[in-house]
Amino acid sequence: MLETAIVGGGLCGMALARSLQQRGGSFAVFEARHRLGGRVLSARSKAGLALDLGPTWFWSDTQPLLAGLIAELGLSDFAQHDDGTVLHLKEADKPAEQISGPPIHQGARRLSGGMTQLITALSRDLPQSCIHLGHELMRIVDCGTHVRLIFATEAESVAIEARRAVLALPPRLLIDHVGFFPALDDATFEAMRSAETWMAAQAKVVVAYDQAHWRDKGQSGNAFVSHEQAVVGEIFDACDEGGDRAALGGFLAFPPDLREAFNVGLPMLMDSQMVQLFGSALEGGEQHYQDWASERFTCSALDRTTPRGEHSEIANPMLRRALWEGRLHLGGAETASHAAGYLEGALNAAKRIERAIARIGAAPPSGRAPAAGDGLSGNAASLAWFAAWVAAQRDAAFDDYRQRLARSLATQQREQLTQLAVLGAIEQVFAAALQVLDALTLDMREVAVERGRSALMPEIQKPFRDVMQSLLDDAVAFNRTSCALSNFPFEHKPSKDYVQTILRDIAAAWQEFSLAANRLLLAKAEAVRRQPTGVSS
Incomplete structure (x- = not known):
């Protein structure tokens, strides 16, 4: 069985395939056209x-x-x-x-030589047996432990099974051509429908x-x-x-x-x-x-008939969520968190999916501390596990934000909707992180303390930077596509001043978390110091 089936041989799909080839994973690229490159x-x-x-x-x-x-x-x-x-x-x-x-x-x-030189260079080192042209995806089925993809070719229908699938295609094309079983949730479907295919x-x-x-x-x-x-x-x-x-x-x-x-x-x-x-x-x-x-x-029915709207370089974050418990990923330039629609956005999406695949199996289920069975030993391994756990909170934080925003709208609140929802969501991540950190197995005997600060703090703090920034970026991008917020211009398209206010709130919560995490590490170190000689933590 394939580990990863990549559907779409444009820049996103080819860049991801090259990364997986370098990592040594099994994969295959399936492209509907009889050439690679997509819009290139x-x-x-x-x-x-x-x-x-x-x-x-x-x-x-x-x-x-x-x-x-x-x-x-x-x-x-x-x-x-x-x-x-x-x-x-x-x-x-x-x-x-x-x-x-x-x-x-x-x-x-x-x-020099045209933009297709990029696609040619990416495909040069890929085994030709991994490239399947003339394969149009018709259906994709979640089988619980893997996915089944049904392709139409000139000769016959082909079924492929893989542990996960990456659909590196414009989301609107998926609506036009692909059946999902089970059907995708309404929020994801609406995000796909609203994602204009750039230049289509x-x-x-x-x-x-x-x-x-x-x-x-x-x-x-x-x-x-x-x-x-x-x-x-x-x-x-x-x-x-x-x-x-x-x-x-x-x-x-x-x-x-x-x-x-x-x-x-x-x-x-x-x-x-x-x-x-x-x-x-x-x-x-x-x-x-x-x-x-x-x-x-390239061009969906909606792209052909709907007038072009205002182009946003940050796609709806619903398009960046792993679906079917990580077995399905949406890719392509239109899903990017930066430069959506452009070649840069295609690479942004490929990098995101590459990181998501690399994280699979890196962290135990949410909330559980590492155990001996996880094969972790030493502070470096524990901190790596903690970093993976933090990275996995991105989707949870965004879900929390959406739920808080929905509750505020349902109770007819009208002020500081985004600000309060973002702050509440990030504070929830910090609170959960303190509990996980408290349960984390760390050897504090050789950890230095300088001016009241544990030497482990930089490694504890580092993985949160991406989570904090991605939550704010996702909130702003989601607001721009939310019909519910269209009557709240200040929230629908937050001004720079409003975003700066939210950033100050996040910074204050970040400082509070950092102080609490440092106190926790110092307490762990003090507990080790008080233990009788010969007793390990």
Whole structure:
């Protein structure tokens, strides 16, 4: 039986597969398409230029996971050509206006050879026997000790059993295509339904040319078209690093239904707009076009028909919860706690699931102190167990927050809803932690005490930092998606000042917990000191 079945061969699924391969776990990747990459897609021009029809850029200063992975894989990158000049076509029958200003792309970088180099590099060291293309997930069943996944292939239906499954797909696609048995809870289903798939209903064109005529004229290749008849709304330079192989890329302004209606004439319309902006030398370029709204493994029915809402870079925390007692994990960029929807978010989700899998079996059931049967010995092992226990409280703390928030709404409280619920939830974690710490087996004989502070305190405090931050982040993200809080603007989208107030409350509770934990450790040390010689703790 597989340990981990990864459904989805996009960046999240491939990054997770590589991590599991390095750890030595058994896994397999199942992808519905007959290629890997998901929304990462690069075409090749006749001249051999890589043309990104999906994600194009990354930003080293704000996307550390992606920048780090690119460096680790030894991939070459270069700065997006952007000198700050931009053409703005406001009226269909008038020439474009040239504007100068700061670079539009703000430090964006591109991969040499296209973004698919990232997927190729990730898959390079994976056994080919672990990659299964053309496998569309139809059903997933919780069998109590494992899960059963039913895939449709061109030839037959295939059943796979695994200890756990990771669904590294946009949540809305799961609603469209996958049956869950038993059904997921209402809160999770609603979070999946509300998770807009980033760029799913968009279309992109990249046009290759014999040379970068716009650069010869002192233009950057940047352009915006904002009149009502706009075909391509945003255009950018898509040349290679040296500019020897030339191309322009652009995002379609037409919505999906208009793109379908004008399907036959769309290439001519796109060509005409490029000529209008940059001159007759661009007539008849080599077009590569991708309409993601027509991709059934990218765009859900809701993405196609629902207007785009305000994009939040922190996904609903309900999407980050392990389901079916840890046997089911939702992945993909749309579940990320940071940079949701982006490539960075895909890696954020992969890291989260990797940590969750690594924690499995690390901690005994909640509330039970380590015993000899757990194979733990020494302070280092006990502290590692304690850290695993603390990390496992993230979901419990968020559940507590939701319950406190619901009770406040039910009793028609109107003030400080988020503040009080977050504080109550984190105080509950601290109270439980003191009980677990009291029961923890620690050898205090060699533990130093300096200025009234136990030397163990840094290790006791360390695992709480992530829990405190994740609780606040999850609370804010949950509030933004909560219909119940839509009538409470101050809670629905907490201001920076309000968040700072909550942080001060958490800091005060943290200080109180730290003092109590230190007193407990000092008491343990004092008890050992008072024991008769030869008696161990």
